[in-house]
Amino acid sequence: MKFESDKAPKPVGAYPHARKVGNLLFLSGVGPRKPNSKDIPGVQLDKDENVISHDIEAQCHAVFNNIRIILEESGSNWDNLVDVTVFLTDMRRDFDTYNRIYADYFKNNQPCRTTVEVTSLPTPIAIELKCIATIV
Numbered sequence: 001m002k003f004e005s006d007k008a009p010k011p012v013g014a015y016p017h018a019r020k021v022g023n024l025l026f027l028s029g030v031g032p033r034k035p036n037s038k039d040i041p042g043v044q045l046d047k048d049e050n051v052i053s054h055d056i057e058a059q060c061h062a063v064f065n066n067i068r069i070i071l072e073e074s075g076s077n078w079d080n081l082v083d084v085t086v087f088l089t090d091m092r093r094d095f096d097t098y099n100r101i102y103a104d105y106f107k108n109n110q111p112c113r114t115t116v117e118v119t120s121l122p123t124p125i126a127i128e129l130k131c132i133a134t135i136v
Helices: 056-073 091-105
Strands: 018-021 024-027 043-045 051-054 081-088 112-117 127-134
Touching: 024 056, 056 081, 056 091, 056 127, 081 091, 091 112
Parallel strands: 081 112
Antiparallel strands: 018 024, 024 127, 043 051, 081 127
């Protein structure tokens, strides 16, 4: 069963926000774009749409909010997250800030986590999460 939410940013490709298989909920990659918009918190672009700068703190809060929306719209919740894969475009610059904010959001529930650096993501974002949660 697939799930799509009008409250979360639209996917940038042909895929659902999430898919339920058994008692697991698999979220597609989720970035920090604002729901129902192409705006990305904390990103400054030049006239050619190239990133001039990004605010990883603003993007972390936005992506965690988007994850929460998708989880709740799909019948799960933040505490049901069991695995999180994080993609950062600048590990050296952004990891410490991201790691600090992540720890604030995951005080009560600590899912397994993998963080990798990637050259780029499909839109001019600095962070994207891929998550697995349980669902009842």
